[in-house]
Amino acid sequence: MNFGIVYILLLILVLVLGLLFGKNHLKMFFFISDILISLPAFFVRPISFQYFDTIRFSNLLDQIRGIVNVSGSIGGLQWALQNSEYHAQPLVAGYLWIFSLLKYNGFLFGVTTFIFLMFLSGILLNIEKIYPYTSTSLIVIKTVILMTFNLFFQIEGIRNFLAFIIFAFALTEDVLKNSKKNKLCVYILYLIAVLIHPSTLIFVVIRIIVGFRQISIFNTIFYDCFWVLFFLMYNRFIELIVSILQKFSSISFINYVYLKSQSYLYGQANYKAYASQHEIIFTSLILVILFIEFIFYMIISRKENAVNRAYIIAYLYSIAFTIGSFQNTQVYLRAIEMILFLSIPLKARLFNFNKANNNVYIVLLYEILIVFFAIVAFDFWYTSTYVKVLI
Known part of the structure; x- marks a missing residue:
């Protein structure tokens, strides 16, 4: 059976159970549902003649495991930290080494997917603590996110989207909850996200830039316009950015970021981008839908129960x-x-908008659009990816 069939059946089961029984025990429901949804990740394998990063990571685990068998656990760890392709990322190398100690490679993909889902649930639970939103809406939103996102990208890639979801969770803790006693934990999560995948660094920089808005001279429309224009046109400053990275390339992690920037920051033709034209077009459509959603939010948003302004600026x-x-x-x-x-x-x-308001039809249109698009997205990912993965 292919991954897509198992995955959609689990999503439907989890959604039904959530709507029936999960509303009063949301935290426990999310925990159990995350276990269920992550189970297929333990057993995924690509169809014949199809290459995914699951093969690369499995080969790397086997390689570390071979060193462990010859040189012991510490010898395997030393090799992972010094000679593996992730030697410049000790957190990742150590993480892979831990799973090399287990005999079955599927633990790496299953456990990592579970951690990803737990942080996704954590974002929703944070929101529940701050705003008077219904548990039903949060369960539906989680389903919409999982249908729109290609979960196999997380399963095979291990690092990138795990780092992103950790950052997104930390940002809700940092900006939405704004709890001073949790600041140290938030900063540690930001650091972990960057150490897992350096692409998260730009979003940490964005968080720092938004933080300067607390200073009155920066809390202006001109400040926001400047940074929006800068990020829209940052490609014009690529040479400067890369040259700065090169100056600090004596630091192992910075050197890793610098080397990656050679591939990722100079434009990529499709044959170098590891993405089909269809994937690029459809993922761009996701961005269009998200931008329309942002416009919907700005139209109907009021001070009551509105999302924190600093969060909106970072967004x-x-x-x-x-x-x-x-x-x-x-x-x-x-x-x-x-x-x-x-x-x-x-x-x-938006899903918890007061239906008695004059903008009720806009919100209903939005809800129909977002749910319909989630179904379309799942169908696209099914035909382009999920059908090529077996359980």
């Missing part, structure tokens, strides 16, 4: 960066998925 900057990355295909495609994760608080606000 706007992130959209500008994503659009500005259009020529850098992989950066562009991955950033769109980050926008999808960051859109969760906006979705929660």
Whole structure:
């Protein structure tokens, strides 16, 4: 059976159970549902003659496991930290080493997917603590996100989208909850996200830029316009950005980022981007839908129960960066998925809009659009990816 059939059956089961029984015990329901949804990831394998990164990571685990068998656990760890392709990312190398100690490679994909889903649930639970939103709407939103997002990208890639969802969770803790006692944990999560995948660094920079708006001289429309324009046109400054990275390339992690920037920040033709034209077009359509959603939010938003303004500004900057990355295909495609994760608080606000308001028809139109598009997205990912993966 292919991954797509198992996955959609699990999503339907989880949605039905959530609507029937999960409303009063949302945290426990999310925990159990995350276990269920992550189960197929333990057993995925590509069809014959199809290559996915699951094969690359499995081969790497086997390689580390072989070193462990010869040199012991510590020897395997040393090899992972010093000689593996992730030697410049000790957190990733150590993480892979842990799973090499287990005999079955599927644990890496299953456990990592479960962690990803837990952080996704954590975003929704954070929102529930802050705003008077219904559990039903949060369950529906989670289903919409999972149908719109290609979960197999997380399963096979391990790092990128895990880093993104950790950042998105940390941002809700940092900006929406704004709890001073959790600030240290938030900063640690930001750091972990960057160490897992350096592409998260730009979003941490955006968070820092938004933080300067607390200073009165920067809390202006001109400040926001400047940064929006900068992110839209940042490609013009690629040479400067890369030269700065090169100056600090003596630091192992910075050198890794610098080397990756050679591939990702100079524009990529389709044959170098590891993405089909259909994937680029459809993922761009996701960005269009998210931008329409943002417009809907700005139309109906009021002070009551509105999402924190600093969060909205960070979201706007992130959209500008994503659009500005259009020529850098992989950066562009991955950033769109980050926008999808960051859109969760906006979705929660729109799904819980007061239906007695004059804008009720706009909201109903939005809800129909977003659910319909989630179905279309799942169908696209099914035919382009899920059908090529077996359980």
